[in-house]
Amino acid sequence: MLSSSRSSLLWRNSTPAPPPSFKAALRFPFSSGLGVCYRTTISPLSCSSDIVQPAPVITAWSEFAQNVSGEWDGFGADFSREGQPLELPESVVPEAYREWEVKVFDWQTQCPTLAQPHPQYTFLYKSIKLLPTVGCEADAATRHSVDQRSIGPSALSFSYSVSGSYVALWRPLGDSQLLEVEHCLVNPNDKESRVRIFQVVETRMLSLRSFKVFRELWYGPFRDGDQLGGCATRSSGFASTPATPASAVAGSWRAVLATTSFHAGCIQQFTGEKVVEIVREEKDLLLLPQDLWCSLLDAKDGERLFSVGWLFEPGHAITSTCVFSSDSKLEEVTMGRETALTDL
Numbered sequence: 001m002l003s004s005s006r007s008s009l010l011w012r013n014s015t016p017a018p019p020p021s022f023k024a025a026l027r028f029p030f031s032s033g034l035g036v037c038y039r040t041t042i043s044p045l046s047c048s049s050d051i052v053q054p055a056p057v058i059t060a061w062s063e064f065a066q067n068v069s070g071e072w073d074g075f076g077a078d079f080s081r082e083g084q085p086l087e088l089p090e091s092v093v094p095e096a097y098r099e100w101e102v103k104v105f106d107w108q109t110q111c112p113t114l115a116q117p118h119p120q121y122t123f124l125y126k127s128i129k130l131l132p133t134v135g136c137e138a139d140a141a142t143r144h145s146v147d148q149r150s151i152g153p154s155a156l157s158f159s160y161s162v163s164g165s166y167v168a169l170w171r172p173l174g175d176s177q178l179l180e181v182e183h184c185l186v187n188p189n190d191k192e193s194r195v196r197i198f199q200v201v202e203t204r205m206l207s208l209r210s211f212k213v214f215r216e217l218w219y220g221p222f223r224d225g226d227q228l229g230g231c232a233t234r235s236s237g238f239a240s241t242p243a244t245p246a247s248a249v250a251g252s253w254r255a256v257l258a259t260t261s262f263h264a265g266c267i268q269q270f271t272g273e274k275v276v277e278i279v280r281e282e283k284d285l286l287l288l289p290q291d292l293w294c295s296l297l298d299a300k301d302g303e304r305l306f307s308v309g310w311l312f313e314p315g316h317a318i319t320s321t322c323v324f325s326s327d328s329k330l331e332e333v334t335m336g337r338e339t340a341l342t343d344l
Helices: 006-014 058-068 095-099
Strands: 036-042 071-080 107-110 113-116 122-130 143-151 158-160 166-172 178-187 190-202 207-220 251-261 267-269 271-280 286-288 292-298 304-313 316-324 330-340
Touching (some): 058 158, 058 267, 207 292
Antiparallel strands (some): 107 122, 251 271, 292 304
């Protein structure tokens, strides 16, 4: 389980550093030493582009920006549609690992993230993969690739919580048949710990192709990735660790849900509070390591529900769900705090 130090939390609250200017943060390419660089835009499937976008509530977006911005580091891994971890390409695995027949599943990652309320409502991040190494080598911070993502006031689908959690829809450039649903969930007990789960979706049938998972810790104000983690990271790889037990997730839960809908504007704050009871069946779960899970459910009128969850402590979970209509339009996003009924 990821954790963060108490001193780090106190330092974060007591000495906030002003972020660099947004124009500087948007420069591209970010580094002359990149091996690969991908650029991604928000999916046009989510909402109609001719809708006038209302501005987010200033105070809420400012609080979100304060909690989401900064340097996040950790580990990331790819999983098949069945939830099996995928090995890293042989070309990036050190020869020593190949000689020892050691399988490598995890990338060490960084994710410098910046959200700002002025002069426009902006959000950007770079998901950086570092080359794996043997031990604490000098090139432990060598970048393999950078995935840059950003939105602006005309973004088509972005739901946010003041906690720093969010749900975004992206379409990778050059592939009109894929949609990525990104769920970023912040630990309610530790705002310096979060997970990001990507559900990679084939748009024609709204079916799952694969998953990407990142476990990250906040380690300082936004610096545009200038401070490379290397051996200083406070966590470890997780992809090949045991999957979450079904018994910990299945069963009856009480959920407090906040909701966004996309009938009028596509940068939306999660609002409201609705208490519901949920019965989660084991057959509907795709279980991932580190107390994480996903599901894909069919609902009324051809709707499909893409959900993820994080059991951040026994009997307590944070979840998010995207509801798509039968014609692939995003209708609603919910984020919930859940408690197992056996713990009430």
